[in-house]
Amino acid sequence: MAQENFTHAFERIGELVAIFQKNASFYLSPAYNEVDARKDFIDKFWMALGWDVNHETQTDPYKQEVKVERGVAVSELRKRADYAFLAPNFRDVRFFVEAKKPHVGLDNPLYYFQTIRYGWNSHVPISVLTDFEEFRVLDCRHKPDIKTSPGHAVLKFHYTDYTDLEKFRNIYYLFSRDAVLAGSIESFAQGLPKISKKRVAARGVAKDEHQSIDEAFLKELDEYREELARAFKRKNPELDGEALTEVTQRTLDRLVFMRFLEDKLIETEPLIEDLNRKGDAWENFITTSRRLDKIYNGIIFKDHPLLDKASFNIDEKTFKKISGSLSHTNSPYDFNAIPIHILGSMFFQAPQPFL
Structure with a gap:
């Protein structure tokens, strides 16, 4: 069953890559906005990894593993994370995903700062910054600082990497629902460079040695x-x-x-x-x-x-x-x-x- 889920995800995301690649000039243009990027690609990416993004199965609002923020008209730094993944208890966030439109690119310190702030304040060790074209895994154990935040990307992928079996395997076995429920986030966090001698057992998060x-x-x-x-x-x-x-x-x-x-x-x-x-x-x-x-x-x-x-x-x-x-x-x-x-x-x- 696990192999079937992996194969299905690989094939489904491969289809998204083909669509994006065929019309890349449009998807990378200013005319293509974040809302459409999320609907056309980013939502479907996470759905392929086994997450009920649209709450088609998890209809009880108090028992949903993915919380999605849509259409909140506030400034960039004041908005909440676009996606929060809360499996399995519907309460504790395991990781956040911040989405952007492909045209702007991800190499903006503000985007890193924003994403790391979501994770750091919720004691989440890693989170994702993506526009589908690119996919960055950020270390959120560090106190957010806009000057140093870009240095905390621990994994980087281009959308063409999604069709590379080994590279996709890295994404799938870290962020798929099956993997997260099996403790993938905690295991990955344990392998990150230590920033403190004292570690917090819950979810593998490292806090400051002396202060919460x-x-x-x-x-x-x-x-x-x-x-x-x-x-x-x-x-x-x-x-x-x-x-x-x-x-x-x-x-x-x-x-x-x-x-x-x-x-x-x-x-x-x-x-x-x-x-x-x-x-x-x-x-x-x-x-x-x-x-x-x-x-x-x-x-x-x-x-x-x-x-x-x-x-x-x-x-x-x-x-x-x-x-x-x-x-x-x-x-x-x-x-x-x-x-x-x-x-x-x-x-x-x-x-x-x-x-």
């Missing part, structure tokens, strides 16, 4: 808190420890909640990136806070007697740096993947007061 992703995120926020507090104190020397702690924490709470709203796609337009896009970043921050206060309950965006006053002095350079670091363009974190209790610990635990 969640701990790293909270540590980074503490660093922002200290830097922001120093800047506020320089510009507003009359602030006592209690007031300084409060305005610093409220500012970070707002920035983090903005990212939460963005990554959960509750707000479909970018918030933090727009703060720094034009004009005064702090002024944009206050204006956005006023708008969000009219929409969301709670105290985070409520008018603050110090923070929201025109008399409150700001180090624009420091605020721009910190808010920029939390934007989608620069931040390695996916707030859609960070557990809600971690965000809660930030919002509801009292920070260490500044003296």
Whole structure:
């Protein structure tokens, strides 16, 4: 049966290769978009590997091994992974696939950064970046960095490789449904170069030797808190420890909640990136806070007697740096993947007061 599945997949994908090759000039042109590439080739590629991409069999929305993101109109860096493969428990992602249109090619650091961020935040060791013409397997164990992300491709294939029996065998026995259920992702991850002495047993994922992703995120926020507090104190020397702690924490709470709203796609337009896009970043921050206060309950965006006053002095350079670091363009974190209790610990635990 296993050999039959392999043979069927090899033949079916070979048919897709023939179609692509015959009309390559069109499929590689700007006129051919990502939506059509997914429908015509990428969906069918994964279906040939045994995955129920279109949920023809797995009709229960709570028991589907492939989650497909379609038609979400958000910016490139804010979109979710095009495919998440969750076999066998319908909950834990085994790997992600990010799709692009063939015309643009895959050699864009942004695409690598985006794909690795999906995997890293979900503790997934590898993920796939593909436009059907090309197929890249990326090591997602590294903290995403747009400067170094292109160096984390561990396997590369061209669509003509899909008809090479041995090269296709590498793809099939790593990503087919049968292979994944048999532990192929874990086995492959074990063979990747070690980046830490300490390894996590679950799904073969290597984390930082001393910190989980969640701990790293909270540590980074503490660093922002200290830097922001120093800047506020320089510009507003009359602030006592209690007031300084409060305005610093409220500012970070707002920035983090903005990212939460963005990554959960509750707000479909970018918030933090727009703060720094034009004009005064702090002024944009206050204006956005006023708008969000009219929409969301709670105290985070409520008018603050110090923070929201025109008399409150700001180090624009420091605020721009910190808010920029939390934007989608620069931040390695996916707030859609960070557990809600971690965000809660930030919002509801009292920070260490500044003296």
